[in-house]
Amino acid sequence: MDVAFQDAVAAGDGFLKRAVGERFQFSGPEVNNENYFGVGAGIGMRKKDSALQGKINRAIDSMLADSTYSERDSKYFNVDMYDK
Structure with missing residues (x-):
């Protein structure tokens, strides 16, 4: 290759x-041109499932607040998955 x-x-x-x-x-x-690729990473879900969206958003907020997110991000990914 x-x-x-x-x-x-x-x-x-x-x-x-x-x-x-x-x-x-x-x-x-x-x-990483935002015009073609957007910003950050995404999670797919049904548009009408606002309850699921709320749960995911709260979980991410909690992980960001207590540093769990940055610990997992650096352990499992070679790029920052969260666009600040």
Whole structure:
């Protein structure tokens, strides 16, 4: 393989951190134009499920408040998943 263009999390965790990807690395500038990719990460849910949205938002707020979020983020991802 000469080049691949893909999501940083998928490339990092799904390929580069595995034995098959040990001879590869990220190269070139990060591509993150908000016009094409948006900002941050997303969670998919039904539009009408406001109760679920509220639960998820409260859980994220709680994790941000007690540093659980940053601990998990740095443990499991090679990029910051929360856009401040």
